[in-house]
Amino acid sequence: MKKDIILAGVGGQGILSIATVIGVAAVNLGLHLKQAEVHGMSQRGGDVQSHLRLSDKEVMSDLIPFGKADMIISVEPMESLRYLPYLSKEGWIIANSKPFINFSNYPPIENVINEIKAQHHNVVLDADKIARESGSLRSANMVILGAASPFLDIAFENLEESIRFIFGKKGEDIVNVNLKALNAGRDFAVDVVK
Amino acid sequence: MQKLVLLGDEAIAQAAIDAGISGIYAYPGTPSTEITEYVQHSKEAKQKGIRSNWSSNEKTAYESALGMSYTGKRTMVCMKHVGLNVAADAFVNSAITGANGGMIVVAADDPSMHSSQNEQDSRILSKFAFIPVLEPVNQQEVYDMVHYGFDISEKYKIPVMLRITTRLAHSRAGVQRKDSREQNEISLPKNLTQFVLLPAIARKQYKVLLEKQVPLEAESETSGFNKYFEGENKKLGIIASGIGYNYLMENYVDSKCSHPVLKISQYPLPHKLIQKIAKECDELLILEEGFPLIEEMLKGYLNVGLKIQGRLSGEVPRDGELNPNIVARSLGLTDTIGNPIPSLVTPRPPSLCAGCPHIDSYLDLNAVLAEYTPGRVFADIGCYTLGALPPYNSVNSCVDMGASITMAKGASDAGLRPAVAVIGDSTFTHSGITGLLDCVNDKTPVTIFILDNATTGMTGGQTSAAMGRLEDIVKGLGVEEEHINILNPMRRYHEENMKVIQDELNYEGVSVIIPRRECIQTIGKHKKEAKAKEEAK
Ligand SMILES: Cc1ncc(C[n+]2csc(CCOP(=O)(O)OP(=O)(O)O)c2C)c(N)n1
Ligand code: SF4
Numbered sequence: 001m002k003k004d005i006i007l008a009g010v011g012g013q014g015i016l017s018i019a020t021v022i023g024v025a026a027v028n029l030g031l032h033l034k035q036a037e038v039h040g041m042s043q044r045g046g047d048v049q050s051h052l053r054l055s056d057k058e059v060m061s062d063l064i065p066f067g068k069a070d071m072i073i074s075v076e077p078m079e080s081l082r083y084l085p086y087l088s089k090e091g092w093i094i095a096n097s098k099p100f101i102n103f104s105n106y107p108p109i110e111n112v113i114n115e116i117k118a119q120h121h122n123v124v125l126d127a128d129k130i131a132r133e134s135g136s137l138r139s140a141n142m143v144i145l146g147a148a149s150p151f152l153d154i155a156f157e158n159l160e161e162s163i164r165f166i167f168g169k170k171g172e173d174i175v176n177v178n179l180k181a182l183n184a185g186r187d188f189a190v191d192v193v194k
Numbered sequence: 195m196q197k198l199v200l201l202g203d204e205a206i207a208q209a210a211i212d213a214g215i216s217g218i219y220a221y222p223g224t225p226s227t228e229i230t231e232y233v234q235h236s237k238e239a240k241q242k243g244i245r246s247n248w249s250s251n252e253k254t255a256y257e258s259a260l261g262m263s264y265t266g267k268r269t270m271v272c273m274k275h276v277g278l279n280v281a282a283d284a285f286v287n288s289a290i291t292g293a294n295g296g297m298i299v300v301a302a303d304d305p306s307m308h309s310s311q312n313e314q315d316s317r318i319l320s321k322f323a324f325i326p327v328l329e330p331v332n333q334q335e336v337y338d339m340v341h342y343g344f345d346i347s348e349k350y351k352i353p354v355m356l357r358i359t360t361r362l363a364h365s366r367a368g369v370q371r372k373d374s375r376e377q378n379e380i381s382l383p384k385n386l387t388q389f390v391l392l393p394a395i396a397r398k399q400y401k402v403l404l405e406k407q408v409p410l411e412a413e414s415e416t417s418g419f420n421k422y423f424e425g426e427n428k429k430l431g432i433i434a435s436g437i438g439y440n441y442l443m444e445n446y447v448d449s450k451c452s453h454p455v456l457k458i459s460q461y462p463l464p465h466k467l468i469q470k471i472a473k474e475c476d477e478l479l480i481l482e483e484g485f486p487l488i489e490e491m492l493k494g495y496l497n498v499g500l501k502i503q504g505r506l507s508g509e510v511p512r513d514g515e516l517n518p519n520i521v522a523r524s525l526g527l528t529d530t531i532g533n534p535i536p537s538l539v540t541p542r543p544p545s546l547c548a549g550c551p552h553i554d555s556y557l558d559l560n561a562v563l564a565e566y567t568p569g570r571v572f573a574d575i576g577c578y579t580l581g582a583l584p585p586y587n588s589v590n591s592c593v594d595m596g597a598s599i600t601m602a603k604g605a606s607d608a609g610l611r612p613a614v615a616v617i618g619d620s621t622f623t624h625s626g627i628t629g630l631l632d633c634v635n636d637k638t639p640v641t642i643f644i645l646d647n648a649t650t651g652m653t654g655g656q657t658s659a660a661m662g663r664l665e666d667i668v669k670g671l672g673v674e675e676e677h678i679n680i681l682n683p684m685r686r687y688h689e690e691n692m693k694v695i696q697d698e699l700n701y702e703g704v705s706v707i708i709p710r711r712e713c714i715q716t717i718g719k720h721k722k723e724a725k726a727k728e729e730a731k
Contacts, residue, residue: 010542011544023199023366027368033199033367033368034365034366034367035365035366035367036361036364036365037364037365038308039224039309039364039654044544044577044580045542045544045545045547046543046544047541047542060441060443060444060447061437061441061443061444061518062361062362062365062437062440063361063441063517065517065518065519065530066530066531066532067532068530069532078538078539078540079542081535081536081538081539082535082539084532084534084536085531085532085533085534085535086532087532088530088532102542102545103542103543103545105540106540107538107540111538112538115536119533
């Protein structure tokens, strides 16, 4: 088993909590893991990415080679496209359709979405809307993770377990909101892929 | 023992706690900040009484650590690569005094300048100082090397450098812990002149340092961190240092590398191992995450002898960090790449947060300076450096921490009027105070903005050393009270602030203006903490 995942977004959007949920699940399954994060300057509203690598063998490089990523998971539409050179020809792109606009010349959103849909394997969803419907806008991350879950090679129950573990300290309500968001995201993706 | 998933930085911190340090000293700087933060937040460290507050700068941090080592206790000091420049005087001389209790200096380099003004390689400074270096390739080796580093530091009585780079500092992986060690008791150096670098003593001590290089090199041959892997294809041998080794091996996850490989993770360089690979192979490829240090040493100035490929000969790019693809190309392996980035994708550079107090400070300053020709604002390093970019275009320099005040002084001495300096509160206490004293002593006409956002914003909101005492410090240095102004950087005070700034620009002497309003990010954090405290009651 080998999964190389690029997580993408804008500084402050919290892509790292997606990485943590997958990471905890992977460690519980006894997989090897490396996860390179971006700290520092670019966290000030700049583009951020994380390379998450899971494998049943030892992982060597902290960075995913170009053209080898199995998946791009992005909480922002345009940011998902920034990492296309990393994506393998058979890779999946899972992206939020809701743009994060913190500069003046953001390209027309329809064009951005069309570019994502032009990629061979893609799931595009309005995670913000789905998250709001599941109880909290803040769990848009978990909606995106849910939408990525059918392609992760990690059993859904393991992801749920990892959410319970991570958010457990914050109380039952927070756990349930996140689980609901995760499920809603998965349901969306399963429908699309059908 | 317990297995943890840790950032490289966190693995250093956990190892230092487990290896029995009594104190850690640091000034924040990407990518080293998380080491000290981990110790600050560790319950274990608190129980063990490990001191961990931030120091004012890297030099004060380094010297404090050296003082702790003097007493026989173990200690660690951490900094980003450019921080080592600030601490360089102490660093170089501490090799000559030697250590007593185990001392590790962590230098976190930033090749490709993700968050830095240069990509200098700390291995070069360590060679200059004759200080041994450990250069781990993964989080487990990070952890193990900290333990080993304290051992050799105490055995050979010398500070040891642990050199990491951004990708290891900020990447997570599993780490197996070892049993923890007790802290050392106080036990002063046997020779109480060891740390007295009077010329007569320093000459002796320097010879001692040079002699230590022999057993230190022997350690590099035998410790196991430098490792020789046999290979049958001897047309090319590969020397890979630090995480260059990972990028090499990434190309051989599904096959075996047929070339002999020498992994280098410990310096001084192991002569015998290098001789072995040089003798066995027709050519060498050198992969280094940083400057071509090994390459240059092996090649020599005349480059006669064995053909050596690397950053100098062009097989590997001359600058920037490595990655698996660069290494694949240097080996002539098939390169891989996905689809190109669509042209509509726009750069998203970092920017000041909405509501940041620096924005109002720059709007005030810009409005007053609009009357003058541009190019008279010397800035410094911090979030406020982003004022160099549009839409502000407010500042004209950013060189090294503290350089704003002193460069404005030099420009003013040359006749530039008005000359303005802009410096953050943390940068001011790091390196601005002495420059201000120079201005006071010369009565230099400069207007100095100390942007007081009550935190060290750029590196994530660490405590700032002067907290609320800036005006006292400035006054203590001799700035006249009537030329110390505190402003509230808010839109509604714009006119008022402009008037103060204009008056001070006209003053033929030292003026200090302190715009004071808390960083938006830390306000949020502090509110959350207060709420959590309230809820816990
Ligand atoms: C010698 C050195 N040490 C550390 C750093 C990392 N660094 C850059 S800016 C900064 C903090 C700046 O804080 P402050 O001056 O208060 O400005 P703010 O970011 O809060 O606006 C630090 C620690 C550096 N660039 N150089
Ligand atoms: S972190 Fe604070 S100081 Fe830095 S840009 Fe944001 S608000 Fe301003």
